[in-house]
Amino acid sequence: MRTTITSFFILCLFSLNNLFAQDPPPQSVGVARLTPEVRNAISKGLEYLSKDGLQRPDGSWGGDQNRVAETSLALMAFMLQGHVPGRGTYGIKMENAITYLLNHGRNQRGYLGTPRNHAGMYEHGLAVLALSEAWGQSKNPRIKSTLRSAVDITLRAQNREGGWRYSPEPRDADLSMTVMQIVALNSASEAGIAVPQTTIDKAAEYVISCQDLGSGGFKYTAGGGEPNFARTAAGVMSLIMCGQRDRKATQRGIAFLKAFPDSKFKSTNHFHYAHYYAVQSMYQSGDADFRAWYPKISAEIVAKQNKNDGSWSGSYGQAYGTSLSILILGVPYRFLPIYQR
Amino acid sequence: MVEASERPSGTIGYLQQLEEKDWILKAEALHYLSKNNVKESSESIFKIANNNTENPWIRSKALIAYCKIQNDSNIPPILTSFSSSEDPKLRAGAAEALSFITGNNSDELSLKLTKDDNEMVQFHALASYTKLKKQEAWPLVQTMIDSPSQETIPIVAKALIRVGNNEALKKLQEIANSVKNKRAFIDSVSKTKNTNTIPLLLNLLEKTSIDNSNFDYIISALSIHNNETLAKPLSDLINTGRDPAVFAAARVITHLLQDPKIGKELRSAINNSSSPETQEAAMIALGSKNMNPDSNKDFFIGYLKNKNPDLRVLSILCLSHCREVNLYNLLKETIKDEESRVSLAAMNALMHTPLEDAPTGVLVSYLEEALVNADTVVRKAAFDLLAHAGNADDFEPALAMLGEALSGTDTIRREAVAEALGSIAPDKGVANVARRQGYISNWMVLGTFLNDKEHKAFAKELEPEKTIDFEKTYPSTYVWALQGNQRKEGEKAIERDIGWAEASVNKTNGMLLMGPLLPPPGTFSISYAVSDFNSTKEQELFLSLDGDDAFKVWLNGEKVAEAIAPYLHRQSCIATLENIKIKLKKGKNRILIKSANIENEWWVRARITDANNRPIELF
Structure with missing residues (x-):
């Protein structure tokens, strides 16, 4: 389970103590089991993201299609290592990213997805998550009001089954989109935005309806699709975020992930997406599972880094691959509230 | 030019429809365009009115529509021209169109046309005259309406409403009772939009059966009036205490006036009613969400013991709309109702x-x-x-x-x-419920062994079939292939050790679901389930089995059953064998099931009964 809001405040205070530091406090890294290679890989990745010209003048990262999503991921990648918006080496870039997301929301009455992106709710969910995580760290007073409007849209877009789909209207649902919204709502709730328990309960029921009874893996929708690693990681993460870690369905999903053969581990479809949720699921599952899991995935991610510029390739470009790789590697940092138990 | 966004929807289509030769289509377009006051249609409509080759009836309709849209204070020359035409249809059109001329100069022409030798022209002119003169026109109206024909009653009614004095309204009520074409009458009076029509329509509603299509037509005619103007006449109707009046009022409340203030009067009126239909209509009205059903809860509760079961049902439905009641407390006795x-x-x-x-x-x-x-x-x-x-x-x-x-x-x-x-x-209760139905509930399970789409491993004798040792572990293999997807060419099966584990049925219907009990993925898999139970004596009983996809069963080492369901991709594949005669020995008996799965659901179930299909509970 996630920590309470109180502990989140403690974490923020901890971060505030270090506001004047130019770089992340080394002792905080010491609490996690991060090898020097991993720490170095994350730092090089962040240097890549902060390279001149990569972030646009409006504060965004990424191509035309998924700019909100890539900006959200990049912002979280910086926060992951304890960097604070407006302060230190990356402070201005982070503050600009927040401004970009807030402006985007202001222009669309709280909807944070890119209008021409048919799957805009992915972006909306990621942006809600990034802004919720940034709340309390940034001085920007607009975060909370934007989050309120954005969460309102998320709540209204939940369909009858309890899930979400591509657009902000309650018509259809799939697991991949639903996990984005559940994680975002969880984070927003920690940031003090009211999220009804019925929304979370309904979402959990939808996720469970996507479970394949035979294997314990999760399918794309309740009606069909075959279970696979990425969907199961998403399903497990969703249920844990809904406060249902001890439910049988969650435990079966975790068993499915743990039984996933090493031979397929490196080449699974949707590599970054799958491992982003899988590593968090394993972290939330408990120390023993995480200790067994993290060395495998961190070695794999480090090996995939471009040694020349510190970037990672990803399905949607370097910014996407680099941000998600950092978010996978950096779970032990625990600076992001979402990475707390 | 009117901006597209300001046009009522359908305008363009109706503008085109004006050009149609079919007079019905043309009349429909005229009706729509005049009703919505579409200014841009004036020119086209005028052309129709002015076209000598057109049917006179359509021309007169076009003139009326034109004058309504123009909303002018002066009489247009074309109206004057129509008023002196030899064709009575055109004169009647002129007489009706005069009601849309807002200036005082129309009264002279109206008055003149009331003396026309054609009855329709006379009465249309009278109706137009009353619109301008109102009560002042009463002496003239009085002289003309002594015994109007059925055809002219709707027009006369319009004139009487516009006069609006007590005598006129009394006369109106009189002719309303005698009119045969009720639909035309309702249509005509409602077009005046005059509030004097409300008591008239309510009265008509009271006298109309709910099965008559005019009932809804009247309610529809009443819907043009707002709640404030409807409330008083409706209240008057309720307070008459007449059953049909209260019934009609209840229906109007249901459809139009959902105002909790009127609920109290309706409740009082219904107390004196003995008509189930009226009581039902009142309950439906009072149970509407906007009528604040909680304020009527005592009224509904009173009907829970009514002798009419329909009303008892209705009171339950109404109470279910109340938020401030605990239905479990209220319905404790109702649940035992004889109906x-x-x-x-x-x-x-x-x-x-x-x-x-x-x-x-x-x-x-x-x-x-x-x-x-x-x-x-x-x-x-x-x-x-x-x-x-x-x-x-x-x-x-x-x-x-x-x-x-x-x-x-x-x-x-x-x-x-x-x-x-x-x-x-609770978790431990599930097996108990299953066992009491004769299902074998407590098992030791072992899995998974590698299977394939042809069930080759199902056919082959594997080690647990030779000897069973619950302490032993077995080397096994599996493939990570889901939903029936076969392993890829050259892909090596993955090795793992497996052992026996205690399990009990997961559902009260006796199903032993393998998926939650065995390591994933569960596709292309074989498992074993063993159960030991005691029999107090040697006896012949009957074993019923089913499972998804296939099973093989041994009792005390002897094979007693085997079944394989045909494979269906992503669907249930259930094999069933019923009432297999078995012989139990006194003391401990052992049943061993080999269960096979290709994909999707995976379960097995075994039930033991006697010759009368009565379950045998075995421990």
């Missing part, structure tokens, strides 16, 4: 009641009579409610009361009870 439909309505209402209102731990005694009701539908509803609102605290009382059904021979009842108990059973 099944009342009992069912009560349980259905409770299904939608907040769960926190349900009595905890005593739900079984609350539902006692319904749970053993002779009507299977009532019993089923009671089981469903128990499953829905019950919890683990209700399990033991429910088992004590219903347990007998589990060992009975009525399969439908047994399964319904098992399902209800399954919904409220």
Whole structure:
């Protein structure tokens, strides 16, 4: 389970103590089991993201299609290592990213997805998550009001089954989109935005309806699709975020992930997406599972880094691959509230 | 030019329709365009009116539409021209169109046309004249309306409404009672939009049967009036106390005027009514969401014991709209109603009641009579409610009361009870419910061994079939192929060691679901399930088996059954064998099941019964 809001405040205070530091406090890294290679890989990745010209003048990262999503991921990648918006080496870039997301929301009455992106709710969910995580760290007073409007849209877009789909209207649902919204709502709730328990309960029921009874893996929708690693990681993460870690369905999903053969581990479809949720699921599952899991995935991610510029390739470009790789590697940092138990 | 966004929807289509040759289409377009005052249509409409080759009836309709849209204070030359035409249809059009001329100069022409030798022209002119002169026109109206023909009654009614004095309204009521074409009459008076029409229409509604299509037409005509103007006449109608009047008022409240203020009057009026139809209509009106049903809850409660079962059902429905009542408290006796439909309505209402209102731990005694009701539908509803609102605290009382059904021979009842108990059973209670139905409930399971789409491993004898040692572990392999996808060319199976584990059926219907018990992925898999149980004597019994996808069964080392269901991609593949005669020895017996799965669901189930299909409980 996630920590309470109180502990989140403690974490923020901890971060505030270090506001004047130019770089992340080394002792905080010491609490996690991060090898020097991993720490170095994350730092090089962040240097890549902060390279001149990569972030646009409006504060965004990424191509035309998924700019909100890539900006959200990049912002979280910086926060992951304890960097604070407006302060230190990356402070201005982070503050600009927040401004970009807030402006985007202001222009669309709280909807944070890119209008021409048919799957805009992915972006909306990621942006809600990034802004919720940034709340309390940034001085920007607009975060909370934007989050309120954005969460309102998320709540209204939940369909009858309890899930979400591509657009902000309650018509259809799939697991991949639903996990984005559940994680975002969880984070927003920690940031003090009211999220009804019925929304979370309904979402959990939808996720469970996507479970394949035979294997314990999760399918794309309740009606069909075959279970696979990425969907199961998403399903497990969703249920844990809904406060249902001890439910049988969650435990079966975790068993499915743990039984996933090493031979397929490196080449699974949707590599970054799958491992982003899988590593968090394993972290939330408990120390023993995480200790067994993290060395495998961190070695794999480090090996995939471009040694020349510190970037990672990803399905949607370097910014996407680099941000998600950092978010996978950096779970032990625990600076992001979402990475707390 | 009117901006597209300001046009009523459909305008363009109707503008084009004006060009049609078919006079019906043309008339429809005229009606729509004049009703919506589409200014841009004026020119086209004028052309129709001015076209000598057009049908005079359409020309007169076009003139009326034109004058309505123009909304001018002066009489257009074309109207003057029509008024002196030899064709009475054109003169009648002119007379009717005069009602849309807002200036005072129209009264002279109207007055002149009231003396026309054609009756329709006279009365249209009279109606137009009254629009301008109102009560001042009463002396003239009086002289003209002594005995209007059926054809002219709708026009006369318009004139009387516009005059609006007591005498005129009295006369109006008189002719309303005699009119044969009610639809035309309603249409005509409602077009005046005058509030004087409300009592008239309400009165007409009272005299109209609900089965008559005019009933809804009148309500529709009343809908043009706002709540403030409707409230007083409606209140007057209710206070007459006449059953048909109260009935009509209730329907108007249901459809139009959902104002809690009028609810009190309706409640008082209904107390004196003995008509079930009126009581029903009143309850429907008072139960509407906007009527604040909570303020009427005592009224509804009063009907829970009404001798008419329909009203008892209705009162339950109305009470289910109330938020401030605890339905479990209110419906405690109603659930036992001798009429099944009342009992069912009560349980259905409770299904939608907040769960926190349900009595905890005593739900079984609350539902006692319904749970053993002779009507299977009532019993089923009671089981469903128990499953829905019950919890683990209700399990033991429910088992004590219903347990007998589990060992009975009525399969439908047994399964319904098992399902209800399954919904409220704590984990350890599930196997107990299954066992009492004769299902073998406690197992040792082992899996998975690698299978394939042809069930080759199912056909082959594997080690657990030779000897069973619960302490032993077995090397096995599996492939990570899901939903029937075969392993890729050259892909090596993955090795793992497996061992026996205790398990019990996961559902009260006796199913042993392999998926949750064995390591994933569970596709292309073989498993074994073993159960040891005692028999007090040597006896012949019957074994029924089913499973998804295939099973092979040995009893005390002897194979007794084998079945394979044909493979269907992503669907259930259930094999079934019923009533296999078996012989149990005295003391310990062992059943071994080999179960095979390709993909999707994977389960097996075994039940032992006697010759009368009565379950044998085995430990």
